[in-house]
Amino acid sequence: xxxxxxxxxxxxxxxxxxxxxxxxxxxxxxxxxxxxxxxxxxxxxxxxxxxxxxxxxxxxxxxxxxxxxxxxxxxxxxxxxxxxxxxxxxxxxxxxxxxxxxxxxxxxxxxxxxxxxxxxxxxxxxxxxxxxxxxxxxxxxxxxxxxxxxxxxxxxxxxxxxxxxxxxxxxxxxxxxxxxxxxxxxxxxxxxxxxxxxxxxxxxxxxxxxxxxxxxxxxxxxxxxxxxxxxxxxxxxxxxxxxxxxxxxxxxxxxxxxxxxxxxxxxxxxxxxxxxxxxxxxxxxxxxxxxxxxxxxxxxxxxxxxxxxxxxxxxxxxxxxxxxxxxxxxxxxxxxxxxxxxxxxxxxxxxxxxxxxxxxxxxxxxxxxxxxxxxxxxxxxxxxxxxxxxxxxxxxxxxxxxxxxxxxxxxxxxxxxxxxxxxxxxxxxxxxxxxxxxxxxxxxxxxxxxxxxxxxxxxxxxxxxxxxxxxxxxxxxxxxxxxxxxxxxxxxxxxxxxxxxxxxxxxxxxxxxxxxxxxxxxxxxxxxxxxxxxxxxxxxxxxxxxxxxxxxxxxxxxxxxxxxxxxxxxxxxxxxxxxxxxxxxxxxxxxxxxxxxx
Amino acid sequence: xxxxxxxxxxxxxxxxxxxxxxxxxxxxxxxxxxxxxxxxxxxxxxxxxxxxxxxxxxxxxxxxxxxxxxxxxxxxxxxxxxxxxxxxxxxxxxxxxxxxxxxxxxxxxxxxxxxxxxxxxxxxxxxxxxxxxxxxxxxxxxxxxxxxxxxxxxxxxxxxxxxxxxxxxxxxxxxxxxxxxxxxxxxxxxxxxxxxxxxxxxxxxxxxxxxxxxxxxxxxxxxxxxxxxxxxxxxxxxxxxxxxxxxxxxxxxxxxxxxxxxxxxxxxxxxxxxxxxxxxxxxxxxxxxxxxxxxxxxxxxxx
Numbered sequence: 018x019x020x021x022x023x024x025x026x027x028x029x030x031x032x033x034x035x036x037x038x039x040x041x042x043x044x045x046x047x048x049x050x051x052x053x054x055x056x057x058x059x060x061x062x063x064x065x066x067x068x069x070x071x072x073x074x075x076x077x078x079x080x081x082x083x084x085x086x087x088x089x090x091x092x093x094x095x096x097x098x099x100x101x102x103x104x105x106x107x108x109x110x111x112x113x114x115x116x117x118x119x120x121x122x123x124x125x126x127x128x129x130x131x132x133x134x135x136x137x138x139x140x141x142x143x144x145x146x147x148x149x150x151x152x153x154x155x156x157x158x159x160x161x162x163x164x165x166x167x168x169x170x171x172x173x174x175x176x177x178x179x180x181x182x183x184x185x186x187x188x189x190x191x192x193x194x195x196x197x198x199x200x201x202x203x204x205x206x207x208x209x210x211x212x213x214x215x216x217x218x219x220x221x222x223x224x225x226x227x228x229x230x231x232x233x234x235x236x237x238x239x240x241x242x243x244x245x246x247x248x249x250x251x252x253x254x255x256x257x258x259x260x261x262x263x264x265x266x267x268x269x270x271x272x273x274x275x276x277x278x279x280x281x282x283x284x285x286x287x288x289x290x291x292x293x294x295x296x297x298x299x300x301x302x303x304x305x306x307x308x309x310x311x312x313x314x315x316x317x318x319x320x321x322x323x324x325x326x327x328x329x330x331x332x333x334x335x336x337x338x339x340x341x342x343x344x345x346x347x348x349x350x351x352x353x354x355x356x357x358x359x360x361x362x363x364x365x366x367x368x369x370x371x372x373x374x375x376x377x378x379x380x381x382x383x384x385x386x387x388x389x390x391x392x393x394x395x396x397x398x399x400x401x402x403x404x405x406x407x408x409x410x411x412x413x414x415x416x417x418x419x420x421x422x423x424x425x426x427x428x429x430x431x432x433x434x435x436x437x438x439x440x441x442x443x444x445x446x447x448x449x450x451x452x453x454x455x456x457x458x459x460x461x462x463x464x465x466x467x468x469x470x471x472x473x474x475x476x477x478x479x480x481x482x483x484x485x486x487x488x489x490x491x492x493x494x495x496x497x498x499x500x501x502x503x504x505x506x507x508x509x510x511x512x513x514x515x516x517x518x519x520x521x522x523x524x525x526x527x528x529x530x531x532x533x534x535x536x537x538x539x540x541x542x543x544x545x546x547x548x549x550x551x552x553x554x555x556x557x558x559x560x561x562x563x564x565x566x567x568x569x570x571x572x573x574x575x576x577x578x579x580x581x582x583x584x585x586x587x588x589x590x591x592x593x594x595x596x597x598x599x600x601x602x603x604x605x606x607x608x609x610x611x612x613x614x615x
Numbered sequence: 616x617x618x619x620x621x622x623x624x625x626x627x628x629x630x631x632x633x634x635x636x637x638x639x640x641x642x643x644x645x646x647x648x649x650x651x652x653x654x655x656x657x658x659x660x661x662x663x664x665x666x667x668x669x670x671x672x673x674x675x676x677x678x679x680x681x682x683x684x685x686x687x688x689x690x691x692x693x694x695x696x697x698x699x700x701x702x703x704x705x706x707x708x709x710x711x712x713x714x715x716x717x718x719x720x721x722x723x724x725x726x727x728x729x730x731x732x733x734x735x736x737x738x739x740x741x742x743x744x745x746x747x748x749x750x751x752x753x754x755x756x757x758x759x760x761x762x763x764x765x766x767x768x769x770x771x772x773x774x775x776x777x778x779x780x781x782x783x784x785x786x787x788x789x790x791x792x793x794x795x796x797x798x799x800x801x802x803x804x805x806x807x808x809x810x811x812x813x814x815x816x817x818x819x820x821x822x823x824x825x826x827x828x829x830x831x832x833x834x835x836x837x838x839x840x841x842x843x844x845x846x847x848x849x850x851x852x853x854x855x856x857x858x859x860x861x862x863x864x865x866x867x868x869x870x871x872x873x874x875x876x877x878x879x880x881x882x883x884x885x886x887x888x889x890x891x892x893x894x895x896x897x898x899x900x901x902x903x904x905x906x907x908x909x910x911x912x913x914x915x916x917x918x
Contacts, residue, residue, distance in 0.1 A: 404815045438815050446808040450830035460816040506812075513816065 024053035024093070025235045026077065026203055031090030033076060046072050048259045050090070054203070057233040059226070061246035061267070063282070064256035065528045070239045073256070074205045076100075077237065078117045079107045094203070116201040118192055120208040125192055126180040132191045133176035136160045139195050163194040168220040184393030193221060197228055204229075205237045210245065211525070216391050219599035222249045241528050243283060247271050255279045282529065346418040347379035348549050349403070349436065349517050354412030354424070356402055372398045373409065373573045380517060385543055385550040387564030387581070389557060389596060395573040396553045400521045403551075404438045437510030441522040443502035447494035453480075453505055454490040460512040475512070482545075483508040483538060500531035504538065511542070519551045524559065536563060557600045561585060569593045655906035661899025665892070669719055672712035680705065680713035681864045689882045699884035701875060707888055710866040714889065717867040718896070721782055722847035726840060728786025729847075733793025738824055740794065741801025752798070755791035763788040764853055771859045781860055785847050796839050800832045834911035838904040845900035852893055868893045 033047040047069050054060045062070050075081050077092055079099060092099040094114065099107055111117075119125055127135055140156050157176075164172035167190040180188055193209060206225070210218040226249060229236050240246055246253050247267055254264040255276065263276045274280045356373040372395045380386045390396050401407040403414065405422075414422040416435070440446035447456060457476040461467060467475065480487060483504045494502055503523060510518055520539065524532040540563060542548055554560050560567055561581055568578035571592040577584060588594045677697075678684075684704035692699045698707035740751040758766070767784035774780045801824070804810055813827050852869025854860035861867040863874075868889040875885035 401811075406811055406814060436815070438812065440808045440812065442808065446812050448809040448813070448827060448831075459813070459818070463816065463818050463822065509812065509816070 023055050025056045025058075025095065026237070027053040027093040028073070028077065029091050029093070031073075031076060031092065032088040033072060033081075033090075034086050034088055035084055045088070046085070046259050047076070050256075050259075050261050052254050052261060052264055054235045054237060056202075056235055057229060058252065059229055059236040059238055059250045061238045061240060061250035061253040062256055062261075063240060063243055063246050063253060065241060065282075065530065068256045069259040070241075070256055071207055074117065074207050074237060074239055077203075078115055078205055079111055080117070113199070114201055115203045115205060116196045116199060117205040117207065118189075118196050118209045120211055126188060128180050131177055131179055132164075132183070133157070133160060136163075136176075136191070136195045136198060139198050159198065160194070163198055164191065166197075167191075167194045167224055168217060187393055190217065190221060193224075197224075200232055201234070203235045203237065205239070207239045208241070209238075211240070211242070216595050216599045218245070225249065243271060243529070255282065345381055347415070348382045348417060349551075350377075350379035350415045351399075351403070352377045352413045352415070354399075354402060354409045354414075356398060356407065356409040356412075371573055373402065376412070376570075376573070376575055378568050378575060378578065380549055380551050382516065383543075383547045383549055384566065385552055385564045387560035387567035388551060388553045388570060389555060389560055389567060390570030390592070391596070392555060394570045396570055397521055398573075399570070400438060400519045400551075400553060403519060404436055435513065435515040435517070437513070437515040437518040439503075439506050439510050439518060439520040439523045442526050443499055443506050444494075444526075446506050447502055447509075449494055452491050452493055453485070453497075456494075456505065457508055457512060460509065464513065479508045479512060482542065483511070484534075498531075499527050500534060503527060503531075503535050507535075507538065507542070511546075511548070514546070515548070517549045517551060519553065521553045522555070523552075525554070525556065532559075539563065557585075557596060569596070651906050651909040654902045654909075658899050658902030658904075658906055661895045662903060665715060665719075665896050665899065668712055668892075669715045672716055676706075676709040676712050678706035678709045680709040680866055682706070682709075689878070691882070692884055698888045699882060701882065701885050702878060707871075707885055710871060711868070711888055711892055714866040714868045714871060715892065717778070717861060717865065718848050718851060718869075718893075721778055721785070721851045721867070722844045724782045725785035725847045725851075726789060726843045728782065729789035729843065730793055730836075730840065732786060732790035733795075734797055736790065737794035737797030738801060740798040741805070742820060742824070748798075752795075755794045758787070759791045764850055767850065767854060768857065768859055771854065776859045776862055778861065778865075781851055781854060785850055788850070789843055789847065792843070793836070793839065796835055797832060800835050801828060804828050804831055837911060838908040841900050841904035841907060845897045845904075848893070848896055848900075 029051050031047050031050045032045060034045045050069070050073060052060065052062075062073060064070050072081070072085070076085075076087070077099070081087075087100060091101070094110065099110070102110070126132070130138075137156050137160065140159065161172045161176060164175050169175050169187070169190065175183060175187065175191060183191070189209060196204060204225070210221055222245065225236060225238075228234055236249075238246065238250055250267050252265065253267045253270040254261050255270060255274075255278070256262070257276075257278045263270055263274065263279050270279060271283065274283060354373050354376040355371060357371045376395075376399060378386070378388075388396055388399070398407065402409045409422075409424040411424050413420055413424070451459075454473075454476055457479060458472050461472045461475060466472065476490075477487065480489070485501065485504050485508065489497065489501065494505065497505070507518075507523070523539070524535050527535060536559060539550065539552075543550060550563075552560065552564055564581055566578065566580050567584050568575050569584065569590065569592060570576070571590075576590040577588070577593050584593060585597065588597055682705065684700070687696060687700040687704035687706075688702060690696050690700040690704065696706050696708065698711065700706055701710070736751055736755055740748045740755075743751070767781070767788050770784035770787070771780050810823065810827060813823055818827060848868075851860055851867065852872065855867050855869030856873040858873065861870045863870070871889040872886060872893075875882070875889075879886050
């Protein structure tokens with residue numbers, strides 16, 4: 018962390034606090050943070066949520082909330098102290114030299130303007146002279162090019178699309194395109210790919226890497242995902258408890274960690290990278306220092322026996338199922354499902370795209386079936402059709418061999434399949450106005466199961482099953498951390514003891530160490546209760562550890578399905594190969610991967 | 616778009632003051648900005664004064680509001696008659712106190728009816744599919760497009776003037792506004808994952824609406840209701856002023872303004888005091904609604 022004159026951005030001894038509210042002592046959110054980024058360098062900041070990563074980025078970008086107080090320290094960009102600049106000058110810098118992309122792409126886009134128009138605005142609002150016609154065409158060309166660069170197959174469709182018409186991953190890519198349009202000298206990326214699937218992630222990281230090399234662009238890359246940092250960055254800084262505890266080249270930090278916390282973090286993320294022969298390490302309680310706030314690992318008791326499941330038995334079970342599948346009735350089977358959104362009133366219906374086309378899959382009792390695919394591929398839509406939230410346009414759903422939905426006949430049997438759904442985002446899937454005990458009791462209450470006392474009993478035993486301490490009974494969701502909330506969400510979907518649970522990316526919004534715990538919880542529930550899972554994910558590592566069979570989805574079609582072993586060792590379809598390659602590809606190297614981005 | 620600094624900042628502020636970090640929210644959660652605090656103080660002060668008069672009037676008024684006393688005709692404010700007397704020698708203070716009862720009764724009941732009607736219309740429109748929704752909203756737009764007071768006047772003119780007619784008329788006039796708020800709230804919330812989850816778990820529509828959605832709608836509704844009460848009080852005053860509202864010898868603030876306008880130069884106190892009360896009431900409610908809006912907005916960010 019020594020000071021160097023060639024740094025483009027240098028943060029020296031930055032200490033930041035929020036003023037005390039309600040007699041609580043003022044808390045330092047940043048404590049003597051120092052680091053530097055050289056020109057053309059990519060610096061990764063890793064750490065769990067709440068450790069101060071985002072605040073660091075915001076203080077560099079000058080976007081701190083007004084309540085934040087800078088106690089000491091300075092931020093130099095090109096030798097100029099940003100913190101000493103007047104507001105308007107700083108804001109101008111923010112446009113020209115620094116640009117920032119955020120994790121949640123929906124709120125950063127204006128819902129009333131097409132993507133193309135918004136990107137054009139980026140170009141026009143940052144040029145001083147009036148736009149002439151020729152330039153308009155040129156801008157259009159530039160934007161289309163940039164959209165193609167960030168991995169869109171059909172950039173002109175995206176150009177004319179409104180934000181709600183494209184998926185979350187596509188939105189994020191459009192935003193990144195918008196940022197790169199201005200060719201800034203420093204790009205701050207705050208978890209930019211967390212919401213994206215592996216293929217897109219790889220493309221975007223590759224793109225960032227290439228642009229960084231080409232334009233000598235420095236990047237401050239913030240992530241909780243060590244693997245991404247390893248792939249993308251030159252140097253890495255590890256943040257923990259509002260301090261930078263380690264900062265060195267990626268090799269040094271990730272392969273020879275000096276700080277015990279870094280080692281711990283590495284151990285957790287290696288679970289995600291677990292290959293089939295490895296065992297799952299028990300969620301360790303030594304990560305309890307991970308963040309100061311109510312922390313999962315310290316709060317939850319499920320850190321007990323390292324029951325590590327080994328993959329051999331999974332494979333065994335899978336092949337057993339395969340052999341017997343002729344006799345076993347599938348728990349849930351979908352046959353030839355088609356679904357699409359109807360075009361709006363005055364819209365040309367030619368653009369209607371089929372979200373699902375001819376989807377047929379079966380889930381057998383007691384198995385964990387994986388569903389992978391790139392974002393926007395229709396995985397979530399499928400989950401919604403199965404749970405009865407969205408009607409399909411044709412096709413049938415069978416439960417235990419009994420027809421329960423026939424969309425082609427326009428005549429539905431109005432019984433929902435006994436399926437639970439766990440959403441991706443535990444911040445949105447729990448009613449913020451209700452307590453945990455209320456939320457867990459609600460499914461029983463609605464179906465008039467048991468008496469008040471017996472329901473209470475059931476809630477308590479379920480909380481025990483999912484590793485929620487009893488004391489959280491009367492908490493509101495916003496008082497819990499992400500991991501605990503996801504436990505509540507899982508408990509809620511289990512309350513009616515469905516035979517199948519659809520888990521729609523249940524861990525991708527969580528921290529690495531919490532991910533481990535939640536995955537382990539799902540596995541334990543599967544083992545203990547024999548619940549079947551349809552596990553939707555874009556993360557092949559997770560799929561490979563948990564699932565026995567997997568289906569690969571692309572553009573609304575199931576392109577391939579089979580046992581994990583088959584699919585991963587002998588992928589047949591190009592989409593599957595892409596996914597596997599994207600996952601395998603190690604450190605990004607612009608020479609090797611030059612063709613991949615576009 | 617991307618670099619709209621203020622929107623990014625406000626989004627971040629929301630994110631920071633909400634409890635993304637699991638309870639250890641930084642900043643000043645639930646607290647009001649200084650302008651919000653002033654609005655809350657002034658609003659509660661004004662409404663407090665009115666409420667004190669309301670409760671006193673139920674227990675006791677200095678004179679009977681309808682008692683005439685020819686000796687005290689146009690008496691100016693004194694210890695015997697604090698606010699003076701009118702052309703019949705009736706005590707202004709007593710009449711204002713009686714008027715407080717009338718005005719608050721009428722505006723509260725009118726808004727309750729409006730909420731009931733609007734809630735029915737709005738939740739139906741929120742849950743029904745496109746076409747029925749559109750038709751319901753067209754009806755409510757048609758009511759909204761017509762000048763509210765005029766509609767109420769027609770209503771009162773057709774039936775006989777009196778408190779219950781006014782209440783009903785104002786209730787109908789104010790209903791579409793609430794229907795809109797409730798409909799849009801429901802439409803937004805229908806896409807929330809926790810509502811979808813409830814549907815998957817088998818919660819049926821009525822329960823979904825009242826138990827799962829209503830707590831989330833209340834923050835949007837409360838400021839609208841508080842403003843609505845103020846507007847209903849103004850509308851009642853306007854109608855009484857035009858002679859289609861409260862009938863003599865009953866008193867309401869608007870009725871007093873109408874009765875005494877000819878005495879403005881002989882006995883200004885007869886007009887000044889009721890106007891003051893009307894202003895205090897309406898302004899107080901506006902301030903309160905503003906303070907509540909700021910406060911509830913903040914609460915809403917906790918998702």
